[in-house]
Amino acid sequence: MKLSVKIIIGLVLGIIVGLLLNVFAPGAFDPIDKFVLSPVGKLFLNLIKMLVVPIVFFSIALGAAGIGDPKKLGRIGGKTIGYFLITTTIALTIALGLASIIQPGAGGGFDTENANFEGSSEAPPVVDTILNIIPTNPVDAMAQGEMLQIIAFAIFVGFAVAVLGEKTKAVRKLLEEGNEILMYLVNIVMILAPYGAFALIASAIGNFGLDALQAMGLYFGTVLLALLLHAVITYGTAVSTLGKMNPLSFFKAFAPAMSVAFSTSSSSGTLPVSMKTAQENLKVPKQISSFVQPLGATINMDGTAIMQGVATVFIAQVYAVDLSMADLITVVLTAVLASIGTAGVPGVGLIMLAMVLNQVGLPVEAIGLVLGVDRLLDMTRTAVNITGDASCAVIVTKSEEKHGASVDQKAEMDI
Template sequence: MSLTKKILIGMGLGILVGLILNGMPIYEPISAYILNPLGTIFINFIKMLVVPIVVISLILGTAGISDPKKLGRLTGKTIGYFLVTTSVALIIAISLATVFKPGIGDYSLEGAEFEGESAPPVVDTLLNIIPTNPLNAMVEGNMLQVIFFSILVGYALARLGDKTEGIKKLVEQANDVLMFLVGLAMKLAPYGAFGLIAVAIGGQGYDAILAMGKYFLLVLLALGIHLFVTYGTAVATLGKMNPITFIKKFSPAMVVAFSTSSSSATLPVSMDKAQKELNVPKSVSGFVQPLGATINMDGTAIMQGVATVFIAQLVGANLGVSEILIVVLTATLASIGTAGVPGVGIIMLSMVLTSVNLPVEAIALVLGVDRLLDMTRTAVNITGDAACAVVVSKSEEKHVTTHHDDTVSV
């Protein structure tokens, strides 16, 4: 049986067990002694590999781009793609919420309390990209600093050429070791998926889902449209790949993302699938996907768009064109400004609500169903990173072909 089938069976059994145990007295002991340990072992195994894989992949990826112009071009294309798809995600979310009006109904903010954490300003985030201690950045999991340092080391190896051939060989061998460990981790994936999903479903109250059903379904609809229409169109037109083939080959990584609710934790698997199944070169995958896992959050942007309109309708506030533009701009910039901050989705939402003078305490209403939505939007987030890698890879192929044709004609 293929690994994907095993993981899907694990997910299905997890959903079934979670539904059976939901609200039952035996849920707590079963969760504490069986389900949670299964999920924690798998997540810890994957997380153990995240920082080493980001460092090694980015060093290899950047070292493989010996031309500084190519590195600049790759960065421009990647960030440009992320900004465009995040804006599209927000437009889809706001449009659907405006049409279907999830906030019109019997809702009350009475007793709702939520204290939003403040995110660091974008300028501070950009200034703090340069680590004073790279090893400390790796220990703390400060991904922007780790990415910056790894790109610098890779660039140095590229510029020094044959002088550093020994180090390049060592990094390549380290990459082989890490990919082998990813393979081992994936053998645990069906059991981890079972435990994680059973806990997520079992610990979720039916009452919360039923009360917020319209909001919940609308976010899922927006995520589905963005996944199949936006990414499907990008992969088909710009990446020259069949979208169904793309999703089929990348689906194991999507399942892991759904189980773990963490783009960073899924990174080892998503990079492995992009390189082996989608044929994305290591230099592109190793550059695009770690950066995307840190700053590209289309799924989170969709949740913010729907939640903002939902809360506006709930309190009777009208969002005009200018307010909607502010929401799109704030949410897009916030995805970079809050990169690497724990609980990033809720922090970004509190920033967006504040920007259009909506009550932050209303976040307490959407938190009831956020765990299940978080799983889905994480799967969308990492799929967006892989789609970007496919698109950038194809555009780089064209550039190489054009450059080769020019050389021949000369």
């Protein structure tokens, strides 16, 4: 049986078990969750997270060394960042448009008195965000998991390896062998993926059950609809027109990684799996995958942007606040900037949402209204986030074929 099928079976069984425990045996859920579900889920997450930082460093350094030519590196980087910014803006536009049409918060009946959220913070200034990309201590950046800083340092190392050529042959060999070791470890960890997916989804559904979904049904449905439209229309069209790939084939081939992202709710945590899936199933060269996908896991969060857009309009409607066009533009700009450098870990979307609400003068404590269903939405938007990264990798791969030999041929020549 294929791994993707096993993961899907794990997800389905987890949903069923979670619902059964929540509805028929709520008293038994706590001990089962404490001693079985949460430990298994956390073990799986920890195994994946263990590999994230070394994989980001080795893969980006190797990718930059493989690309070699500074012009080519700049060209690929420009395409990648441009694609991410455009798709995030489209995602926010879809979210704001749908929320304005459906009006999930206009019905009333929401308990705003008991809504509470502690996590208010200002969006970081653009200059600070740019300056913080360069690490003062690369080792500390790796220890703290500062992805943008790790990526920046890895690009410098890879560029130096490429320029110095024969002088750094041993270092390049070390990067290649380190990358092979990490990919082998990913294969071992993925054996546990179906069990981890089962435990994580059963724990989430068992905790919240159907009550949370029913209370926030319209908001929940609006976010899901926006995520679906963005994935199908934006990514599907981009892959078809720019990547010259059948969208159905793309989604089918990338489904295993999407399943893991759904269960873990972490785009960074899913990175080892999404890279492996893109390279093997979508035929994205290692040089492109190693550069585009780690960068995307750090700065490209279309699914999170959609949640922020819908949640902002929803909260404004609950509090009967009319958002002007200037406010909506502020939401788009703040959400795009806030997504740069924000860790791809579970729940980070709520912190980013606090930044957005601060900018348009809405009460941050209102995030408490969406907390009940956010864990379930987090799973779905994470799957969308990594799908955007993969679509970018496919498109960049196709576009690079126009520059002389194919990327695969260049990779072979480099090796």
